[in-house]
Amino acid sequence: MTTQPRLKTSAMIASLAAEGQPTTSAPFGHALVEAAAADERIVGMTADLGKYTDLHVFAQAYPERHYQMGMAEQLLMSAGAGMAREGFIPFVTTYGVFASRRAYDFICMAIAEEKLNVKIVCALPGLTTGYGPSHQATEDMAIFRGMPNLTIVDPCDAVDIEQATHAMAAHDGPVYLRLLRGKVPRVLDRFPDYRFEIGKARRLMDGEDALIVSSGLMTMRAVEAADLLAERGMHVGVLHSPTIKPLDAQTILEEIRRHPQRPVYVAENHSVIGGLGESVAALLMNTGVHPEFHQIGLPDTFLDAGALPTLHDRYGISTQAMVKTLASRISLTHAS
Structure with a gap:
């Protein structure tokens, strides 16, 4: 009996980069090492997930400043609070689902x-793993947006993560960052002024046919979709x-008002x-600005498990799904 070789795949570590797209390995870990070289108050702490949050890079560089707290997220957050009270700047890492669901009260x-x-x-923010609802943090921002004093950051690529890590280290106060880990695409190198x-x-691209306001990996998808639509004259x-909170209301309103149609x-x-999406919608309603408004995001349900490309297509957040959504609406506008 002949057995076929088994293909090795992992929903956990599937790359978000398109073929040939430049990437950086562990941008957060390396940026934190740089920040720690300049500030001895920085320490790294994790709940048994250093390897899977890229904190292992920091641990190798500064083993005496690295703390492994075990599989106890509540303890991790409480210990981080204690370290901050003593004058340290703790960077604590885990998965988004564990921080938002298990450790919220702490x-x-x-x-x-x-x-x-x-x-x-x-x-593992949003739909960046195919392991299903136990690991998909699809509602973490909704959970944390109502928490006073907490800044929420959703970076789109390795460039964003590198710069955000340094900005967080310099910022006084608690911050929640949705981390893309492993080999992370580099998108914002294309925009040298960013x-x-x-x-x-920040405005990355201009266009009069539609506007995409985006965060996280969806900015990468938005740029890709805009490039493909430009080939069609759209x-x-x-x-x-x-930054999800505080929201840059002034820039968002100014950008929408530039082409109100x-x-x-x-x-x-x-x-x-x-x-x-709901944050921007509330801003528009509260300021009396009423453009045609749509959301591209994950549905209000527990998502399936499976391969990430299949899931992104299924739930409408792949590049091609975005192109289809926008092209149909822009075509109707042009026709009228």
Whole structure:
């Protein structure tokens, strides 16, 4: 009996990079090492997930400043709070589902209420693993947006992560960052004027046919979709909003008002409930700005397990799905 070789695949570590796209391995880990060289107060802490949050890079460089807390996320957050009280700057890492679901009250009471200088860096945001609801943090921003004093950052690529890590280290107060780990695509190198700044959105591309306001990996998808639509004569703007809270209301409103006839799409790797889309929608309603408005995000349901490309297509957050969504609407506008 002849057996076929078994293909080795992993839903956990599937790359988000397109073929041939440049990547950086463990951008957070390496950026944290750089930040720690300049500030001896920085320590790294994890709940048994150093390898899977790229904190192992820091642990190798600074073993005396690395703390393995075991599989106890509540303890991790409480210990991070204690370290911050003693004047350290703890970067604590785990998965987004564990921080938001298991450790919420400890983050709220021990860290956020006291405005302690703890940086919570969490891998597997949204639909970046195919392992199913136990690991898919599809509602983490909705959970954390209601927490006072907590800054929320959703970087789109390795460039964003590198710059955000340094910005977080310099920022006084608690921050939650949705981490893309492993070999992370480099997208923002294409825009040499881009600089990450907490609380700021940046226009990456201009276009009068539609505007995409995006965060996280969906900014990468938005740029790819805009390029493909340009080949069809459709011109789409992309506004990257890596900080979810505080939201850069001024820049978002200014960008929408530049071409008020454009339909606005908010694209996020998160449930359509409670994330960037609803945050922007509330901003528009509260300021009396009423463009045609759409959301591109994950449905309000527990998602399936499977291969990431299949799941991204199924739930409408792949590049081709975005192209199809925008092209149909722009074509209708051009026809009229």
